[in-house]
Amino acid sequence: MEYEDQINQTIGPKYQCLLFDLDDTLYPLSSGLSREVTKNIQEYMIKKLGLEEENVPELCASLYKYYGTTMAGLKAIGYDFDYDDFHGFVHGRLPYKMLKPDPVLRNLLLSLPVRKVIFTNADKNHAARVLNRLGLEDCFEGIICFETLNPKNNGNSSADGAKFISNTVIFDMSNYSACPDSELELPSTPVVCKPFEKAFEQVFEIANINPQKTLFFDDSIRNLQTGKNMGLHTVWVGTSHGTDSVDHALESIHNIREALPELWEADEKAENIRYSGKVSVETTVRA
Numbered sequence: 001m002e003y004e005d006q007i008n009q010t011i012g013p014k015y016q017c018l019l020f021d022l023d024d025t026l027y028p029l030s031s032g033l034s035r036e037v038t039k040n041i042q043e044y045m046i047k048k049l050g051l052e053e054e055n056v057p058e059l060c061a062s063l064y065k066y067y068g069t070t071m072a073g074l075k076a077i078g079y080d081f082d083y084d085d086f087h088g089f090v091h092g093r094l095p096y097k098m099l100k101p102d103p104v105l106r107n108l109l110l111s112l113p114v115r116k117v118i119f120t121n122a123d124k125n126h127a128a129r130v131l132n133r134l135g136l137e138d139c140f141e142g143i144i145c146f147e148t149l150n151p152k153n154n155g156n157s158s159a160d161g162a163k164f165i166s167n168t169v170i171f172d173m174s175n176y177s178a179c180p181d182s183e184l185e186l187p188s189t190p191v192v193c194k195p196f197e198k199a200f201e202q203v204f205e206i207a208n209i210n211p212q213k214t215l216f217f218d219d220s221i222r223n224l225q226t227g228k229n230m231g232l233h234t235v236w237v238g239t240s241h242g243t244d245s246v247d248h249a250l251e252s253i254h255n256i257r258e259a260l261p262e263l264w265e266a267d268e269k270a271e272n273i274r275y276s277g278k279v280s281v282e283t284t285v286r287a
Helices: 002-009 031-049 054-065 069-079 083-090 103-111 124-134 173-178 197-206 221-229 253-259 262-286
Strands: 017-020 117-118 142-144 213-220 233-237 248-251
Touching: 002 017, 031 069, 031 083, 054 253, 103 248, 103 253, 124 142, 213 221, 213 248, 221 233, 248 253, 253 262
Parallel strands: 017 117, 017 213, 117 142, 213 233, 233 248
Antiparallel strands: none
16 A cells, blocks of 8 residues: 555545535525525415415425425425426526625635535526626536436426416425324425435435535534434534534634634645655665
8 A cells, every 4th residue: 555545544634525505605694695585486386386475485484494495395295397497487587696706715615625515405507606606616526406416307297387286185284384293294205405314315425425524514404403413524604603413603604714724734734744754764764
């Protein structure tokens, strides 16, 4: 075995990969973009799925609570629509100008000597536009998004947009939310997304990630709880108040260097050890 390989195995970097959520993590909630997303989702539910306007806000919140995304919840309870149609309506009309280039974050990310991967529930077009607006499009090794985890032939049944099937029974979420501990069983969703373990398992396989050597950044405590249970080291972005479910908490992603200096120091220590080790070997050989 080569000497440097022996050194790498001995000291081993604590983190081999940094896994980043996208929305409200790489940019702040205060940007207002998430509010626009919610508005578009609710409008889609009214205009495309025919829901009564007065029922939409509560249903939207309930589906997000139980399924991680409103889309996943809508699919679970019986609505049939095309994924691309949904994303086009919800994300395609967003005012991305609300996001500004972030050269500070760009420099931080580029200086990190660790693999960096995006893990988002959003579609690829949205992810690309957000990263482009932030000036971070070349800062990541790859993007794992909705299409990555939900291939075209998986549950995308309504190719002509959205429709309500009259003979389809829609699960009563309001009844379930009122009595969540009843014998009523919550239907499963065909959508693979955070915060469910299946999504994380696929990400680990796709990106060749060792969770024990990966630091996961997200603004959602539910996503972080799942990540923690799956072996990831976790960072809650958007608050400075940590919990037992997270290893670190950052008010802003810009605080990453102050809160996690070891991400840079580990690489410097490894280089120093390699250099010192080589000198020691050469000295022994000469003797």
